[in-house]
Amino acid sequence: MKKTSRRDFIKISTLxxxxxxxxxPVLNWVPGFMPKEKTPVDxxxxxxxxxxxxxxxxxxxxxxYLNDEGNIQKxxxxxxxxxxxxxxxxxxxxxxxxxxxxxxxxxxxxxxxENGKSVFKPVTWEKALDFIADKMKIIAKKxxxxxxxxxxxxxxxxxxxxxxxxxxxxxAAKPSYAQCxxxxxxxxxxxxxxxxxxxxxxxxxxxKCLVLIGNHVxxxxxxxxxxxxxxxxxxxxxxxxxxxRFSTIASKSKFWLPIKPATDxxxxxxxxxxxxxxxxxxKKYVEQxxxxxxxxxxxxxxYTPEWAYTQTDIRPEDIRNSAYEMAKASPAVIxxxxxxxxxxxxxxxxxxxxxxxxxxxxxxxRKGGFYFPESKKVPEYPSPAYPHPKWTWKDITKPTYKGAxxxxxxxxxxxxxxxxESPYKIKGWFVVGTNLLTTVPDKSITLKAIQNLExxxxxxxxxxxxxxxxxxxxPECTYLERYDxxxxxxxxxxxxxLRMPAAEPRWQSKPxxxxxxxxxxxxxxxxxxxxxxxxxxxDWKFKQMGTSLEEMxxxxxxxxxxxxxxxLADGEEYxxxxxxxxxxxxxxxxxxxxxxxxxxxxxHKQPDDQFYRLIYxxxxxxxxxxxxxxxxxxxLMSENTLWVNPSVAxxxxxxxEQYIWLKNQDSVISSFPxxxxxxxxxxxxxxxxxxxxxxxxxxxxxxxxxxxxxxxLITNVKIDPIMGGTGMRENFVTFVTKNPHQKEQNA
Amino acid sequence: xxYAMAMDTKKCVGCSDCVVACQTENNVPHGFCRDWIVENVDxxxxxxxxxxxxxxxxxxxxxxxxxxxxxxxxHIIEGGIVKVTHVECIGCGACIQACPYDARYFHPDGYVDxxxxxxxxxxxxxxxxxxxxxxxxxxxxGDLHDENSPVSKILRERKWKVNAPEAxxxxxxxxxx
Numbered sequence: 013m014k015k016t017s018r019r020d021f022i023k024i025s026t027l028x029x030x031x032x033x034x035x036x037p038v039l040n041w042v043p044g045f046m047p048k049e050k051t052p053v054d055x056x057x058x059x060x061x062x063x064x065x066x067x068x069x070x071x072x073x074x075x076x077y078l079n080d081e082g083n084i085q086k087x088x089x090x091x092x093x094x095x096x097x098x099x100x101x102x103x104x105x106x107x108x109x110x111x112x113x114x115x116x117x118x119x120x121x122x123x124x125x126e127n128g129k130s131v132f133k134p135v136t137w138e139k140a141l142d143f144i145a146d147k148m149k150i151i152a153k154k155x156x157x158x159x160x161x162x163x164x165x166x167x168x169x170x171x172x173x174x175x176x177x178x179x180x181x182x183x184a185a186k187p188s189y190a191q192c193x194x195x196x197x198x199x200x201x202x203x204x205x206x207x208x209x210x211x212x213x214x215x216x217x218x219x220k221c222l223v224l225i226g227n228h229v230x231x232x233x234x235x236x237x238x239x240x241x242x243x244x245x246x247x248x249x250x251x252x253x254x255x256x257r258f259s260t261i262a263s264k265s266k267f268w269l270p271i272k273p274a275t276d277x278x279x280x281x282x283x284x285x286x287x288x289x290x291x292x293x294x295k296k297y298v299e300q301x302x303x304x305x306x307x308x309x310x311x312x313x314x315y316t317p318e319w320a321y322t323q324t325d326i327r328p329e330d331i332r333n334s335a336y337e338m339a340k341a342s343p344a345v346i347x348x349x350x351x352x353x354x355x356x357x358x359x360x361x362x363x364x365x366x367x368x369x370x371x372x373x374x375x376x377x378r379k380g381g382f383y384f385p386e387s388k389k390v391p392e393y394p395s396p397a398y399p400h401p402k403w404t405w406k407d408i409t410k411p412t413y414k415g416a417x418x419x420x421x422x423x424x425x426x427x428x429x430x431x432x433e434s435p436y437k438i439k440g441w442f443v444v445g446t447n448l449l450t451t452v453p454d455k456s457i458t459l460k461a462i463q464n465l466e467x468x469x470x471x472x473x474x475x476x477x478x479x480x481x482x483x484x485x486x487p488e489c490t491y492l493e494r495y496d497x498x499x500x501x502x503x504x505x506x507x508x509x510l511r512m513p514a515a516e517p518r519w520q521s522k523p524x525x526x527x528x529x530x531x532x533x534x535x536x537x538x539x540x541x542x543x544x545x546x547x548x549x550x551d552w553k554f555k556q557m558g559t560s561l562e563e564m565x566x567x568x569x570x571x572x573x574x575x576x577x578x579x580l581a582d583g584e585e586y587x588x589x590x591x592x593x594x595x596x597x598x599x600x601x602x603x604x605x606x607x608x609x610x611x612x613x614x615x616h617k618q619p620d621d622q623f624y625r626l627i628y629x630x631x632x633x634x635x636x637x638x639x640x641x642x643x644x645x646x647x648l649m650s651e652n653t654l655w656v657n658p659s660v661a662x663x664x665x666x667x668x669e670q671y672i673w674l675k676n677q678d679s680v681i682s683s684f685p686x687x688x689x690x691x692x693x694x695x696x697x698x699x700x701x702x703x704x705x706x707x708x709x710x711x712x713x714x715x716x717x718x719x720x721x722x723x724x725l726i727t728n729v730k731i732d733p734i735m736g737g738t739g740m741r742e743n744f745v746t747f748v749t750k751n752p753h754q755k756e757q758n759a
Numbered sequence: 760x761x762y763a764m765a766m767d768t769k770k771c772v773g774c775s776d777c778v779v780a781c782q783t784e785n786n787v788p789h790g791f792c793r794d795w796i797v798e799n800v801d802x803x804x805x806x807x808x809x810x811x812x813x814x815x816x817x818x819x820x821x822x823x824x825x826x827x828x829x830x831x832x833x834h835i836i837e838g839g840i841v842k843v844t845h846v847e848c849i850g851c852g853a854c855i856q857a858c859p860y861d862a863r864y865f866h867p868d869g870y871v872d873x874x875x876x877x878x879x880x881x882x883x884x885x886x887x888x889x890x891x892x893x894x895x896x897x898x899x900x901g902d903l904h905d906e907n908s909p910v911s912k913i914l915r916e917r918k919w920k921v922n923a924p925e926a927x928x929x930x931x932x933x934x935x936x
Contacts (some may be wrong), residue, residue: 049845049868050786052879086783089892099894102776108783230772235894242770242895258800260772263809270805632774644782647789648775657804692804 053077053085061514062090062568064499066167066491067103067110068635069188069210070235071499072096073569074104076492076514084108084492084515092569094236094503095211101233102633102648109642110490111515115713116473117487118519132485137522137530140484145534147467147483148179151440157181158401159439160467161424166445167496167511168488168524172471175532176442178395178540182404183438185419187451190737196349198415198735199363202599204376205589207417209502213385214346215578216240220380221341223252223334225276225366227350228259233632234351250341252334254279257627257655257700258693267334272325273625273698273741274356274616280365281613282320283335285312287372292339294374301586302371304598304609311610323613342373344380357730357739360415361611364599368611371595377580384579385502388572391556393549395540408436413736414605420736421452422729428461440467444524445488447476450637450704453726453740471527474641475711488524489517495525495546498553506572508557510550510564525549607734616742618697623677623744624660625698628722636704640715651718653689655700661690664747673748674699676725681752683708686720699745761903762838762876763931764890765910765919766813770897773798773811777889777898784877784888791864793874794889810936813889813898816841816862816874817922817930824854824863832870838902839931840878845870859926876900903931 060075065087073093079085087107091098100107120140121132135143151159157180162172165186173184189197197207216222217240229241241261245251251265254276262268271279287293288309298305317328324331338345347369353359375381405419408427413420425448428438441462449455462468462481470482479485488494492514499509517523525546532541543549551561559570580586587593591600603609619625633648634640640650654674656666666672671685684706694700706721730739773796781793794815801808818841825833825841832847833854843854843863848870855863855871866872877887881900885891890898901908910933919933 052784052786052877055885056883086780099892099896100776100780101894102774102779105776105779105783105892230774230895233774233894238772238774238894239896242772242897245770258804258807258809260809260811263807263811264769268805268807632772632776633779643789644779647782647792648778692800692802692807693809695804 050079053079055088058085061512062509062565063087063492063511063514064509065100065104065107067107067639068233070095071167071501071509072100072104072235073499073509074100075568078514084111087492090509090568092567092571093509094505094507094571095501096235097239099235099239101235101238103233103635103639103645104235106633106639106642106644106648107492109644110473110639111492111518112643113474113641115475115641115711116490116518117475117479117485117521119487120520121485123483137520140486141527141530141534144467144469144484144531148440148531148535151466152180155437155439156402157399158183158403159437160442161185161428161438161440162442162444163187163421163424163448164442164444164446166471166488166524167491168471168494168528169444170497171525171528172442172444174540175528175535175537177398178532178537179535180399180401182401183419183424185405185421185424187421187446187448189418190416190420190422190735191354191451191453193351193353194417194420194735194737195353195359195732196351196363197417198360199367200349201417202360202415202590202602203364203367203371203596208349209385211236211501211503212349212351213383213502214348215380215383216346217243218344218380219244219249219341219346220344221250221252221338221346223254223338223345223347224261225254225280225347225350226355227348228255228257228261228629230260231632232351232630250337252337256695256698257629267330267337269326269330269334270695272323272618273627273695274618275324277358277362277365277611277613278315278320278323279326279331280362280369281312281315281611282317282331283338283369284308284365284372285315286317286332286335287339287369288312292335293372294342297343297374298372300583301588301595303590303592303594303596308368308597308610315613323615338369338373341380343375343378345373345375346370346381347373347375354732354737355739355741356616357732357742358614359732359737359739360734361608365611368597371597376595377586379579383504384576385504386506386574386576387502388500388506388508388557390498390500390508391553393543393552395542403436408434409736413732413734415602415607415734416736421448422738423736425452425458425461428464429457430460430464440465442469442471443478443482444471447472447478447637449477450721450723453723453729453738455724456727471524473521475709476637477707477709480709486527487519487521488527489521493517493521494523495550496523497525498550504578505574507569509569510561512565602734605734619744620677623746625741626674626676626722626725626743626745627698627700627741628703629700631702634702634704637707638704640704640707640718641712643714646714649702650714652686652702652705652720654686654720655689655691655694657694657696658690658692659696661688664749666690666747666749670749673752674720674725674745675748675752676727677744678727680725680727681748682706682720682725684717684720685751760838761931762818762840762881763901763903763910763933764815764876764887765899765913765933765935767897767899767913767917767935768810768812769935770895771811771813772895773813774894776892776894777813780888780892781874785875787872788867791866791872793872812934814860814922815889815932817860817928817932818874818876820929820931821927823857823859823928827853827857829853836878838876838878838881840876841873842875842878843871843873845872859923859928860930
């Protein structure tokens with residue numbers, strides 16, 4: 013092994029792309045941020061404030077520490093928090109960078125026309141909020157309040173949700189459903205009568221076998237999950253990873269099955285075949301809890317490993333041996349459902365196949381499989397009932413996508429298009445903490461919809477691309493400067509967490525709860541906001557939950573007693589919330605809705621000559637585009653790279669670190685170039701990049717033009733017929749080695 | 760007392776949390792780091808192996824950096840931790856040249872800086888910032904002279920190696936394999 017050095021780290025590690033040494037330390041020094049020779053914070057004496065992280069949805073709880081000058085210095089996990097167990101991930105640890113980023117939105121901005129050109133003019137909060145409320149009143153009169161929609165992801169979204177429901181609309185969607193985990197929720201509802209929600213109740217710390225279908229834990233830093241996987245490795249649990257890429261977790265797996273992309277269902281069906289026909293499934297469990305076994309048995313009869321090999325490139329003996337490995341561990345085995353599951357359009361059925369495998373292995377409701385989570389209900393602050401909207405997202409979505417569990421961001425966007433024939437038309441958007449142009453694929457549709465809106469309000473902390481299209485941009489302060497609604501997620505034990513500010517909001521930024529309330533009051537909805545300060549609202553809620561704001565400000569996290577067991581007792585009677593009350597291997601619900609009752613395999617398109625499947629994923633130090641401009645985290649990875657197999661690089665005469673552009677099957681060319689990383693870790697028919705880079709707003713000084721935004725190349729969207737998710741992995745790219753934008757620049 | 764660290768290459772996912780936690784703990788300026796991640800890939804698709812390591816100053820027993828320092832700024836404190844007294848450092852860079860691990864860097868304020876095994880924390884019985892934060896718990900720290908310390912225990916249980924043993928510096932950061 014060659015001598016390692018800091019310089020090598022730049023070249024060879026996944027982090028090293030253009031990283032540390034390329035940055036000019038003087039230019040990147042934030043004045044006043046870290047004065048010379050400051051002594052480290054003494055945790056026993058320093059001031060600290062509880063928070064939970066906003067850098068990703070895992071929402072780990074911790075404490076923000078101030079240094080001697082009274083400035084935010086660091087964030088450390090709260091030992092009592094089951095999401096973090098006292099250990100933050102790199103993004104959470106680097107969360108201070110979101111606060112210190114001088115590129116943040118600083119003041120409310122209003123779109124005005126000056127000299128025939130649209131420009132943003134800084135305005136007072138008063139003016140911005142009055143403008144929004146006036147417009148909303150006009151929209152309510154003209155089109156009905158239902159025509160306002162909320163597209164959101166941030167924690168403060170709940171306050172906007174409340175304001176908009178009081179106003180009269182229930183049209184809301186998070187891209188995290190239809191662009192991410194929707195298919196798995198729909199599949200688990202169809203199979204077990206319950207979705208999985210977040211954090212997933214996978215009992216990884218007790219599992220003997222963890223099966224990952226494209227799930228790249230360790231590169232996704234879902235904190236508690238990563239921690240439990242590490243514990244599982246310590247205990248000698250076996251890991252089976254199915255991925256066309258040699259992911260980090262593939263390198264720690266007993267079986268890495270380098271699958272031909274888009275053939276996962278073939279593999280899953282052949283595993284089901286092996287378990288059933290070699291009688292390796294949990295017979296007692298299936299007999300007691302499952303419905304439709306005989307139909308399933310007949311259904312998978314021909315899905316042999318030998319057949320699957322022809323589709324997946326995975327050898328029959330590897331399929332069998334990995335199935336035996338699962339059966340050996342049963343019921344302490346998890347076919348992990350993953351999170352980002354919108355791939356090829358038949359995603360709910362792929363996740364159904366995974367759910368069925370879990371059922372056959374008896375892992376649902378069993379130790380080392382899936383546990384039964386519990387959460388603490390947060391009471392609603394007393395306010396009048398919401399008005400009953402005349403129509404909702406269900407009227408838009410449900411006739412077509414009968415399995416949709418929540419509003420679909422892509423469907424609400426489509427309902428905003430000028431030529432929408434539907435009677436349910438969206439005329440105004442609140443976009444809170446989500447950069448729709450990089451979260452929802454095929455941005456040409458989003459841009460068309462935006463042109464048709466009568467009001468578009470964007471609430472964000474950063475000048476993300478979506479802000480550029482708003483009528484009004486409202487600068488929200490970061491999570492380190494604000495209170496938010498109580499975190500109450502499911503876990504093994506019910507628990508709650510408080511987020512409170514550790515610093516005053518910088519510039520003129522304001523907390524989301526304040527913004528939502530101020531708009532509400534202007535709309536005449538005071539009765540829905542009887543509290544004047546959120547501390548009052550939170551304290552009332554905490555007191556109903558046996559604590560108080562004062563206590564929570566000290567402890568940050570409170571864990572409650574459990575009321576139901578984690579696992580099924582041996583032979584326990586259990587009612588699953590499905591049509592039959594059983595685990596539905598054969599789904600009556602899907603059949604009644606006109607879908608396949610059991611997952612079928614369909615061949616998907618493979619890349620044409622000179623094209624490669626575009627696969628995207630995550631890096632542990634970034635949460636998509638949300639963090640790429642952070643002073644701390646961009647230090648670790650400032651641009652994405654394009655992973656290319658050496659055999660492909662040879663054909664194209666590509667070199668490491670060479671910048672190239674990409675063109676997709678629809679002739680869409682990337683705005684920026686990307687650095688080539690030649691590596692054996694990717695299949696010859698695919699290329700890989702980390703999602704979230706290639707920012708096109710030059711106000712993002714650390715991330716503008718760095719790398720490629722995969723979303724701009726995702727123009728072929730395969731919609732899941734069951735729940736309406738946007739499958740994004742049937743896009744193919746080819747290489748452009750000469751700058752395709754050169755002409756435009758010269759013109 | 761002899762402080763040492765062990766890092767489990769089987770568990771590390773290379774997330775760089777150790778790098779960020781060190782930066783926010785020790786005020787490491789942007790663009791620099793006292794610890795870092797190395798990833799080595801061997802083989803050809805699909806027969807591949809990968810090792811990920813979190814690396815830092817090895818706090819060597821035989822210290823070429825201290826030996827070459829003309830001012831005595833580089834020195835060894837209790838527990839074998841190699842430190843730099845910043846005000847005594849003239850930034851000549853001899854130690855940087857001497858270090859076989861490239862573990863030192865020029866601080867923009869004009870001195871040489873490096874990992875201190877968070878002596879300000881360990882002297883109070885806390886773990887180093889990197890050990891305390893690691894989500895995979897792949898870092899072990901402690902006193903090699905105490906047979907019950909986490910590092911002593913894990914080195915007894917597992918196979919290990921050190922980086923560049925041929926340099927003869929007797930490094931005290933161990934990699935579990």
